[in-house]
Amino acid sequence: xxxxxxxxxxxxxxxxxxxxxxxxxxxxxxxxxxxxxxxxxxxxxxxxxxxxxxxxxxxxxxxxxxxxxxxxxxxxxxxxxxxxxxxxxxxxxxxxxxxxxxxxxxxxxxxxxxxxxxxxxxxxxxxxxxxxxxxxxxxxxxxxxxxxxxxxxxxxxxx
Amino acid sequence: xxxxxxxxxxxxxxxxxxxxxxxxxxxxxxxxxxxxxxxxxxxxxxxxxxxxxxxxxxxxxxxxxxxxxxxxxxxxxxxxxxxxxxxxxxxxxxxxxxxxxxxxxxxxxxxxxxxxxxxxxxxxxxxxxxxxxxxxxxxxxxxxxxxxxxxxxxxxxxxxxxxxxxxxxxxxx
Numbered sequence: 045x046x047x048x049x050x051x052x053x054x055x056x057x058x059x060x061x062x063x064x065x066x067x068x069x070x071x072x073x074x075x076x077x078x079x080x081x082x083x084x085x086x087x088x089x090x091x092x093x094x095x096x097x098x099x100x101x102x103x104x105x106x107x108x109x110x111x112x113x114x115x116x117x118x119x120x121x122x123x124x125x126x127x128x129x130x131x132x133x134x135x136x137x138x139x140x141x142x143x144x145x146x147x148x149x150x151x152x153x154x155x156x157x158x159x160x161x162x163x164x165x166x167x168x169x170x171x172x173x174x175x176x177x178x179x180x181x182x183x184x185x186x187x188x189x190x191x192x193x194x195x196x197x198x199x200x201x202x203x
Numbered sequence: 204x205x206x207x208x209x210x211x212x213x214x215x216x217x218x219x220x221x222x223x224x225x226x227x228x229x230x231x232x233x234x235x236x237x238x239x240x241x242x243x244x245x246x247x248x249x250x251x252x253x254x255x256x257x258x259x260x261x262x263x264x265x266x267x268x269x270x271x272x273x274x275x276x277x278x279x280x281x282x283x284x285x286x287x288x289x290x291x292x293x294x295x296x297x298x299x300x301x302x303x304x305x306x307x308x309x310x311x312x313x314x315x316x317x318x319x320x321x322x323x324x325x326x327x328x329x330x331x332x333x334x335x336x337x338x339x340x341x342x343x344x345x346x347x348x349x350x351x352x353x354x355x356x357x358x359x360x361x362x363x364x365x366x367x368x369x370x371x372x373x374x375x376x
Contacts, residue, residue, distance in 0.1 A: 047296060051356065054297020055304075058288065062280035069250070070276050076253030077272045137336070164322040165262045 095157075095171035096183045100195060103156060103185040107197075112154040117170040118189070127189065128158065129198035136166040139173050146177060154181040161190035225354065228362040235364075238351045239289030242282045242302060248330045249279035259326025263316050281305065289355070292364020296356055303352030310345040313337050 070076040098106075106112035107128070114131035116123045123133040134145050136159075149155060155174060159167040171182045185192075193199060224230060249256040257275035260266060266274070281301060288298035309327070316323060316337055325337045361367045 051296035051300040054294040055301040056297075058284045058294065058297055058301055059277075059281060062277050062284055065284075066276040066278075066280040069280075070253055076257065076276050079254060160322070163320050166322060169324070 097186045098183045115157045117159045117166040124202040129200040136170045156183050158185040158188040161188040228360045231358045231360040232363045235289045239286045242286030246279040246282035255330035262323040299352045299355035306349040
């Protein structure tokens with residue numbers, strides 16, 4: 045038997061074992077595919093709903109209501125160059141380091157996260173982290189900074 | 204015998220040295236433990252939270268739907284078994300072929316994400332969304348690990364391995 049045939053068979057055996065173990069483990073532990081359909085379980089076992097994605101009109105309504113807090117998930121450098129007026133900077137990469145910002149966010153008001161736009165996911169990831177930290181009303185303005193700026197809505201440079 | 208013949212060859216000294224370096228049992232062992240440990244470490248977070256891993260896969264915007272969940276369920280276990288196989292020295296060519304193929308696909312995925320300008324976390328070792336973002340360093344890292352897999356696939360040495368121990372026991376019970 046050639047080296048390739050041997051290794052191909054071994055690879056297949058490893059994959060079959062992985063399929064059996066993967067499905068058995070997730071089934072027994074009720075994780076992943078076998079987790080409850082309506083809820084997403086986090087690593088710590090807490091159950092949390094997914095953050096709600098909102099379009100620009102709803103983001104603008106929330107902005108104009110003056111009740112929502114906008115949180116900028118981009119790097120601080122981008123925030124300094126320009127951001128939604130009144131938004132708080134909380135770069136995703138510094139979430140753990142900037143716990144004082146997280147604790148200063150109001151828990152009784154809607155929070156709207158955003159990043160550049162459709163090409164980034166940090167707004168969704170930040171929203172998920174905030175929900176895991178106990179914030180209940182977190183929304184993601186997915187079209188983000190690019191859409192806000194293109195619409196000529198209120199912006200500011202480093203405040 | 205082969206080594207003796209090589210040492211007598213008057214030319215191609217560098218090539219022979221490289222060949223010897225690659226065939227050195229200790230180097231093969233180092234490569235095995237290095238790649239095996241990395242695969243083991245990479246699998247832990249993914250096995251613990253398949254949903255977070257599925258989210259990391261979706262961030263690449265290449266796959267979507269149930270196929271992502273199937274990959275998130277199976278792939279970490281392939282990494283775990285390949286890692287264990289390499290560390291203990293069993294099914295080395297198979298584990299090396301599989302890990303090489305996976306790392307090659309991961310490299311293509313990271314490259315494609317970089318070219319599309321996606322600002323996402325790798326999802327390689329940690330499923331924490333705040334973990335390091337993908338970049339050219341990650342591509343380099345993956346290319347090196349693919350090369351190590353190829354090295355292990357083509358290297359003939361199985362000394363210091365469970366396979367070697369078991370084969371010897373069969374020969375000399």
